[in-house]
Every structure is written in C-alpha cells, then in structure tokens.
Amino acid sequence: MQLFVQPLGESIEFETGANLLDTLRRAAIPISYSCSSGRCGTCRCKVIAGSVEVTSASPDADPDDATVLACQATLTDHCTIEIPEPDEIVVHPARIVKGTVVSIDAPVSDVRVVRMSLNRTLSFSPGQYASVQFVPGRERPYSMAGVDTDELIEFHIRIVPGGVVSEHVANELKCGDTARISGPLGTSYLRRQHDGPVICVAGGTGLAPVLSITRAILEAGDRRAVHLYFGVRSEADVYGAQTLAAITQRFPNLSVHTVIATGPSRDGHRAGLVTDAIDSDWTTLDGFRSYVCGSPPMVDAVRQTLIEKGLSAEHIYADAFFAQPDAIPLPA
Known part of the structure; x- marks a missing residue:
C-alpha cells in the first residue's frame, strides 16, 4: 500500500492497519504532534484522496474538510493526505x-x-x-x-x-x-532562518525546551532580542533562577520575566498570569516568532494572546506537555 503526502510529494509504503502518525514518523515526515493520544489536536492533517479509519476527529475540525488526527487514524488502503507545510524542515537521524x-x-x-x-x-x-x-x-x-x-x-x-x-x-x-x-x-524546534525578535513562553518544566532554544540563539552570537516569560503557580515553584540570571548577565539582548500566578511575588518577579504579562508588555508582535511550552491550558491561552497581538498562528511553535497515563505503557 502507498501513502502519498502533500505538499511534499512523498510516497511511503505501509502495511494495512498501520497507524498514520507512526508511519509518518518512521519516514521522517515533519508533522507536529504532542500527546499521541487524540487530546491535543496537534497532528491534524487532511485526507484529500482515499480514506482512513479514525478513532476520533480533530477537536476543532470542520466536519466538511476531512481533517483527521494522525495519531488516531489507521491506514487501510492507498490514500493521499495533506499536512501543514513546514517553514523550515530539519531532520536528525533517529x-x-x-x-x-x-x-x-x-x-x-x-x-x-x-x-x-x-x-x-x-x-x-x-x-x-x-x-x-x-x-x-x-x-x-x-x-x-x-x-x-x-x-x-x-x-x-x-x-x-x-x-x-x-x-x-x-x-x-x-x-x-x-x-x-x-x-x-518534535517539530517545535528553533527556526534558524528567521532573524527577527523571539518571544519564548514556558510554564513549569516547559522551561527545559525554552532554555535550549534561548541558549542556542544567544550562544551563536545572535544579537536579536529574545524575550523569555516563565510562568509558575507560586514562588515555591520557581526554579532555574540562577541559570536564567547568569544567561541574562552574559547576553544583554535577553530579557527574562518570571510571573507568579498565585500568592505574593518577590525578587523582581511579576504577579498574575503569564498571558496578562504579555498583554501588558506588547502592543504588537508582528515580525516575531514564538516558542511556547507547558501545560495544554497554558499553551492554548498563550497562543490566543499572541495571535491577538498580531503574531500569525503559523509562527507560533508550541509543545503542550500532556501527562501520560501510567496504566498504558508508551510504544517502544
């Protein structure tokens, strides 16, 4: 059986009953995905010829546009799908x-x-x-x-x-x-071809990928402005302060905002939601790229705020951290 992937023009062989997302991943097709369990809606794609069997539809899909979640789709016959065209493809050997x-x-x-x-x-x-x-x-x-x-x-x-x-x-x-x-x-990686300003937003342990992206930009000698927002529940949840302070001291083009959702704030931290901080700081984010990592509600709220500030949806690279059910082992 053959799976045809547009707009890349790729053809992939598969066996009947194969999962669509697994098939795309094995072929190193650059499709975004996160939870792999049908909850986040990140791996949506469109079936433009043939058909697939689906377990559940995309959460925000138009019933007339043949959108499916790749992680919830089973390949049964020859078909053609369309994935969102990536703005910068980077493939590392698995x-x-x-x-x-x-x-x-x-x-x-x-x-x-x-x-x-x-x-x-x-x-x-x-x-x-x-x-x-x-x-x-x-x-x-x-x-x-x-x-x-x-x-x-x-x-x-x-x-x-x-x-x-x-x-x-x-x-x-x-x-x-x-x-x-x-x-x-994952496909929420640093887009190196973009040379404009960047806004990174982390919630909780979403700080990890945001640190990776921020360091990569700054340590390459890039002088563009990088704005990092780190949102946590309370002061007791703040970590990485010394690391962030050290990076800020080395690179004056980095600004860091630690935002405390509940309780008192200290050490120059800001009180409130991270979306409120972004809303207060910016009139427009036109020309920016954004990287957002954290819990699904935080990611969704930040994405909406960024779009309202003029940042196009295709320039927001988000990774929602879904808790994995311990009763179900992940595939090897």
Whole structure:
C-alpha cells in the first residue's frame, strides 16, 4: 500500500492497519504532534484522496474538510493526505542511545533535574525532546534543556503523584543508573532562518525546551532580542533562577520575566498570569516568532494572546506537555 503526502510529494509504503502518525514518523515526515493520544489536536492533517479509519476527529475540525488526527487514524488502503507545510524542515537521524545518570537535583519539591552522559552522540535541534525509559517497558517524553554540543544531556522531570515513572525518578533513581533514550522527536524546534525578535513562553518544566532554544540563539552570537516569560503557580515553584540570571548577565539582548500566578511575588518577579504579562508588555508582535511550552491550558491561552497581538498562528511553535497515563505503557 502507498501513502502519498502533500505538499511534499512523498510516497511511503505501509502495511494495512498501520497507524498514520507512526508511519509518518518512521519516514521522517515533519508533522507536529504532542500527546499521541487524540487530546491535543496537534497532528491534524487532511485526507484529500482515499480514506482512513479514525478513532476520533480533530477537536476543532470542520466536519466538511476531512481533517483527521494522525495519531488516531489507521491506514487501510492507498490514500493521499495533506499536512501543514513546514517553514523550515530539519531532520536528525533517529537514534537509540544509553544514558548514565551523573547528577539528580531537586530545585523544587516536584521537579527533578537529571543530567546524564551518553554512550554516543545524539544530535537534536533546540526545543526537541526524546523518549526516555527509566523503568523497563515504560517510556516518557522529556525535552532536552541544553544543546547537543553539551557534555551532558539534561532533562527536567515533573514528579506526578502516583506516576510510576516520575515517582521512580523521585524515590529510586540514583547516580550510575542507566536509561534508554530515543529521539530526537518534535517539530517545535528553533527556526534558524528567521532573524527577527523571539518571544519564548514556558510554564513549569516547559522551561527545559525554552532554555535550549534561548541558549542556542544567544550562544551563536545572535544579537536579536529574545524575550523569555516563565510562568509558575507560586514562588515555591520557581526554579532555574540562577541559570536564567547568569544567561541574562552574559547576553544583554535577553530579557527574562518570571510571573507568579498565585500568592505574593518577590525578587523582581511579576504577579498574575503569564498571558496578562504579555498583554501588558506588547502592543504588537508582528515580525516575531514564538516558542511556547507547558501545560495544554497554558499553551492554548498563550497562543490566543499572541495571535491577538498580531503574531500569525503559523509562527507560533508550541509543545503542550500532556501527562501520560501510567496504566498504558508508551510504544517502544
């Protein structure tokens, strides 16, 4: 069977019953996706010839436009789909590497910063993530917080009560333990061809990919303005302050805004929602590119605010962090 992908003009062979998203990923087709479970609507595409079997439709799909979620679509016969045309295609070789834990830090009660050495190089674009297996049979997606030339790879892991993987990280993981890391994954990576100003918005552990993107821009000697907004629930959830302060001191074209949603704020932090801070600071964001990472409600709210400020939707690169159900192991 053949799957034809427009506007790329690619033809992919598949076996009947294959998942559409898995098929596209194996062929290194640059399609955005996040939760892989039909909730975020990120992997929507259009069937323009033939048909697929679908488990659920895109949350905001027009019933007349044949839009489907790739993660919820099964290929049964020859078909042609149309994906959103990417503005900059970057494909790294998919690899599986072994990581050895070098350090584990707990900057706040529900976050662990895990750094690992790798047995071989893992190339990735700033903002991408990898699938990490700490516990046999269970993988979780975590964004890289650094760049691929760093000596160690770094992940920021939120500890979820009752979460098999995250509680293993919090209570059992130790230096010297190993993990299986596969990737890179994700299309919310730094667009290097754009040379205009950038606004990065992170919620919670969404700071990891935002740090990766910010460092990559600044450490390349780029002098364009970078505005980083970091939104957290309370002062007790703020982490990475020293890292952000050090980067800001090195690069005057970076401005950082830490925004506290509830309770008092201190240390120059701002009170309120991160969307309110953006709304207050900007009249227009025309000409910007934006990278948004965090919980789905935060990502949706920020996206809407950015669009209202004149930033076109196709220039907002978002990665919504969905909690993975522990009852269902992720595919290897």
